[in-house]
Amino acid sequence: MIKQEWKEKGFIDEPVAAGTDLKEEIRRLCKEKNAVVLAHYYTAGEVQDVADFVGDSLALAQIAEKTTADILVMCGVHFMAETNKILSPGKKVLIPDLNAGCSLAESCPAEKLAEFKAEHPGYKVVAYVNTSAAVKALTDIVVTSTNARAIVESFPADEKIIFAPDKNLGGYLNAVTHRNMLLWNGGCHVHEQFSIEKIVELRSTYPDAKVLAHPECKSGVLALADFIGSTAAILSFAEKSDAQVFIVATESGILHEMEKRCPEKRFIPVPPSSGQCACNECGFMRLNTLEKLYNTLKYEWPVVELDEELRVKAKEPIVRMLELSK
DSSP states (O other): OOOHHHHHHTSOOOOOOTTOOHHHHHHHHHHHHTEEEEEETTSOHHHHHHOSEEEOHHHHHHHHHHSOOSEEEEESOHHHHHHHHHHOTTSEEEOSOTTOOOHHHHTSOHHHHHHHHHHSTTOEEEEESSSOHHHHTTOSEEEOTTTHHHHHHHSOTTOOEEEESBHHHHHHHHHHHTOOOEEOOBOOTTTTOBOHHHHHHHHHHSTTOEEEEOTTSOHHHHTTOSEEOOHHHHHHHHHHOSOSEEEEESOTTHHHHHHHHOTTSEEEEOOBSSSSOSSOOOTTGGGOOHHHHHHHHHHTOSBOOOOHHHHHHHHHHHHHHHHHTO
């Protein structure tokens, strides 16, 4: 039985018995319930280590769609769990903490985007995958940081386009595609905070290092980067590069997978502009813990549900993207 206090908190905080091997119990519950655990690269390393699949948001949703699992547990943020439900309506989708939102997705409320669309008739809407299902349902096509450039360039040069919600990614795309898309004023609180000054200092200390940056970063950070790409692209670049030291401007959870794949190389996270910490973490992603994951599997809650009409509408722009990306 799900307690009312748990529902109010958005997660199950039932204490786990002392001495419980959480990783072993999570794997046991997955086998018992035919469940798979999906973890984003930005979650804590111990969560990534217990997951069946680790990746970026859309790749995980596509993997989940192909599995024969009955239950999908999305260790990430809420829009990622929604994307899993969009592509896998027949499976139960769980998230360890309903409070795991996303500053970027939340910077673009669906009702505000609907108003903006109405104010700009004749514009196509291109939306980043980091958006709610309700926003996806309002768009013509969805993009990821990997395929965004190719999809934007698939439109006629004079096409009127609204790009939402990330103004940094949109600005980068405008620069490389020579477009003049109308940009929604949204952003990721993690990628907005990277310090340009500290990147310059790190490059001075490690002159042979390569700077890797996610396109959600501000233009000043991107101007200093040797490589700009999605989390998956950053990982691939680091694996293939002859460089031995990398300065990484994206959420620091990615370093866990980088170090696993390239143990002989060194990865240095770029600090935020404020504060003294050596890395830049997403507090929403860190809401996913082994204890919450265990309880989520045990009680099969919190469940992420979508209205079927909304789900169908939200799937259409994703399908268009996948067709164009073949």
